[in-house]
Amino acid sequence: MRLWSLLYAASLLISSVASCAIASGIYRHSELRESAVRFVFFFFFFYSWLWSLFRGIYFVDAFLEGPEAADGETSADADYADVLGLLGVAQTSDMTSPWLSFVTVMGDTALVACSLWMLPMTWELSKLARKNMDRGIEREHAAVRWYSKWVHVLIALFFLAEAGYTVYNKGFNYQSYRILISGNMLQGITLVYVVYILISLKCAGRNYETIGGSIVLSPLYKRIKSIMIVYMSFSLQYQIISLILLYSRFEVKMPTVLIGISTLLFNNSGTALSIVMGCSQECFFRSFRRYVPDEYVQAFYMSDPGLAMANAAAGYSPPLINPVFVFTDIESSTQLWGFEDGATMRRANETHEDIIRGSLAQYRGYEITTAGDAFQLAFHTIKEAVEYCIQVQIKLLGAHWPKKLHNLTPATARKKTKTKRLVFNGLRIRMGIHDAQEEDGVLVKNIHPVTGKVTYTGLSEVVANEIGDVGAGGQICVTRRVAEWLSVNSAAVNHAFQVDRVGEHSIPQLNMVLEVFQVTPHGLGARKKTFNKRWAARLDTIKVVDDR
Structure with missing residues (x-):
């Protein structure tokens, strides 16, 4: 009895079912072209299914x-040939069956395809971990088209090379297997790339996020780390053993059990990746609902399942009741991106993004999305939102900016007081704070189809956008409710500051007028002169427009 072949077949068919389940789930519940991440995930598991199946x-x-033993072959030799599997074909070079050659070449091509799709999958996950941003529908479509075109071109080239060589040699042989091993070197390249991504995320501080006020490992970081662990545990050792046997022309004898266990682990890599990348709490409740106590099931579905699952998958804890919005933007950013093809601005924006994101965890901040270089954030309390904004302004002032950025425009000019105290330095970020309350109307919460993040729609979000856009660079503007809370609870804020009324801001499309206040951190009071000039100039512009 060919025991190892039976074990290999069983493990591969289980892996095939797992990969097919994930791929079909993504296909049924997602519009693939709307998200490059989902598109890449689908094709990775699609080809993983094909590989396991063939x-x-x-x-x-x-x-x-298969026979028990050939003429002159002992049972031990037959057992060793059985455990070698396809390696045994490479050793004997005797597989001339057109059917088996076809099945082997198709499986090889699907395996190489998995390795190729793993590269963009890791890249897309790392991009989400770094930026959490939506590229927009058109750019998502462009990314999908690019991946689809070039990855499938490489897959087709490999298929033609191995299929052509197999037809030329009238069967699958030693040389054909060497083509496969060369293709499998992609898995080694993928592993190196995954390790590089993990190190870069850790160095950028994107390996941690905030959940319920506690700083924990980012789930996106953990997911990429899971890919690395699966590859190292299930695939790397098999590739090493295969290379040793192949390039020694099978003169190196390895223990049968070692080869068998190594191959079984490799065959189950699809199952392992399906578990670490495809399972969720919602999947568990759907699969095992009849075995879970009713009170737990009811509690799960009574909560907002969509939001709960999105938050569990993304690993963030967004404020769902009366969030405090913080909207930011860079003053004169359009003009700055126009200098030197944006080279200086790219370096400066990296510093800006590191500061904006680097302080979120400390204050339980939630990044909703980005729009270009502007951030939309949400906090659980006014205290945390204000402390966050003050700390960011202080960090921006003390940051190391590219030398070419200074004095590039009036908005990046370095300014000091007469006592040589720094007032402005580098990019100037305007920030606006508004707290959502029931009196503002219903605040609708949805899941973004690309980033999986919670988004907010309603009057409060519109007001936050307006208050975030009304100030000058380096200014923190707030609405009346926030200003009143700060006046009463100033001692609770862990930074010294001053609140002043700035004026009124009209929102014609909503037929409403906002009272605008500013929060000035201690030590940055010299900025008020610049802010007052900017506000006066703004009022003059509005007056001229009204006179017309």
Whole structure:
């Protein structure tokens, strides 16, 4: 009995079912072209399903048709040939069956395809971990088209190379297997790339996020780390053993059990990746609902399942009741991006993004999305939102900016007081704070189809956007409710500051007028002169427009 072939077939068919379940789930519940992440995930698991299926078919055939032992071959030799599997084909070079050659080449191509799709999948996950931003529908479509075109071109080239060589040699042989091993070197490249991504995320501080006020490892970081662990545990050792046997021309004898366990682990890599990248709490409740106490099931579905699952998957804890919005933007950013093809601004924006994101965890901040270089954030309390804004302004003032940025425009000019105290330095970020309350109307919460983040729609979000856009660079503007809370609770804020009324801001489309206040951190009072000039100039502009 060919025991190893039976075990290989069973493990591969299980892996095939797991990969197919994930791929079909993504296909049914997602508009693939709307999200490059989902598109890449789908094709990775699609090809993982094909690889497991074709390999499983091969070993089912080997189990059913293979002889116990050839003439002059001992049972130990037959057992060793059985455990080698496809490696045994490379050793004997005797597989001339057109059917098995076809199944083998298709499985090889699907395996190489998995390795190719793993590269953009890791890249897209790392991009989400770094930026949490939506590229927009058109750019998502462009990314999808690019991935689809070039990855499939490489897959087709590999298929033609191996299929052509197999047809030329009238069967699958030692040389054909060397082509496969060369293709499998992609898995080693993928592993190196995943390690590089993990190190870069850790160095950028994107390996931690905030959940319920506690700083924990970012789930996106953990997911990429899971890919690395699966590859190292399930695939790397198999590739090493295969290379040793192949390039020694099988003169190196390895223990049968070692080769068998290594191959079984490799065959189950699809199952392992399906578990670490496809399972969720919602999946558990749907699969095992009949075995879970009713009170737990009811509690799960009574909460907002969509929001709960999105938050669990993304690992963030957004404020769902009366969030405090903070909207930011860079003064004169359009003009700055126009200098030197944006090279200086790119470096400056990296510093800006590191500061904006680097302080979120400390104050339980939630990044909703970005729009260009502007951030939309949400906090649980006014205290945390104000403390966050003050700290960011102080960090921006003391940051190391590219030398070319200074005095590039009036908005990046370095300014000091007469006592040589720094007032402005580098990019100037305007910030606006508004707290959502029931009197503002219903605040609708949804899940963004690309980032998976919670988004907010309603009057409060519109007001926050307006208050974030009304100030000057380096200014923190707030609405009346926030200003009143600060006046009463100033001692609760862990930074010294001053609140002043700035004026009124009209929102014609809403037929409403906002009272605008500013929060000035201690030590930055010299900025008020610049802010007052900017506000006066703004009022003059509005007056001229009204006179017309």
